[in-house]
Amino acid sequence: MSRRSRRAGRRLPPGVRFEERKPHPSRQARHRPAADWVKRWRVPIIGAAVLVLVILIGLRLWLQSQPPAPDVNGLEADIAHGRNGAEVTFVATIVAAPANIGDHERIEVKEALGDQLELDFNTQLGQWIPVRAGDRLTVHGQLYIDPGRVGVHCLHQQTSSGCPLPGWIQFGGQTYS
Numbered sequence: 001m002s003r004r005s006r007r008a009g010r011r012l013p014p015g016v017r018f019e020e021r022k023p024h025p026s027r028q029a030r031h032r033p034a035a036d037w038v039k040r041w042r043v044p045i046i047g048a049a050v051l052v053l054v055i056l057i058g059l060r061l062w063l064q065s066q067p068p069a070p071d072v073n074g075l076e077a078d079i080a081h082g083r084n085g086a087e088v089t090f091v092a093t094i095v096a097a098p099a100n101i102g103d104h105e106r107i108e109v110k111e112a113l114g115d116q117l118e119l120d121f122n123t124q125l126g127q128w129i130p131v132r133a134g135d136r137l138t139v140h141g142q143l144y145i146d147p148g149r150v151g152v153h154c155l156h157q158q159t160s161s162g163c164p165l166p167g168w169i170q171f172g173g174q175t176y177s
Helices: 032-065 072-080
Strands: 087-094 099-101 104-111 116-122 136-146 149-153 168-171 174-176
Touching: 032 104, 072 136
Parallel strands: 116 149
Antiparallel strands: 087 104, 087 136, 099 104, 104 116, 136 149, 136 168, 168 174
16 A cells, blocks of 8 residues: 555645645654743742742741640649650649748649649749739649659749750749749
8 A cells, every 4th residue: 555545534735745744743842832831830839839838837936936735634644654854834723822942932833633733933043923822823844753742843934954945934914934
């Protein structure tokens, strides 16, 4: 079968001879529009991805900057499992007048589920907290479990090697750290 007979079904426009027709585009040329699209949109896509990443990082930093919410159940679990050094936040009621022990103010408190703890607030790093028995306060610090007593220390903004995370006490609309 001749080449012309196989192509007999196709008609060329009038005045165009078989030898003058346009060559069939190569496979690479047929796929070039997709490559052009990628080149055209590469910068906007990368820019959008970077923008989304920046937004997510900003959101995470904002969420981390929020003060931790009180969690008395977490405190109970940390005490029950002996997690010395756990970071805790809870609301408590003062059960006795604060005591001045050297350069620390020692405050005895009872949290909502009934455990009694002592708070060791360093008065060289922060001012004396004007509290008395019956006052409620919110505490954020590091749990310590010693034989015969459970307490919270690292209740100040200034940190040290023993207190890597800053803590605070909120009372009467003011934060003491």
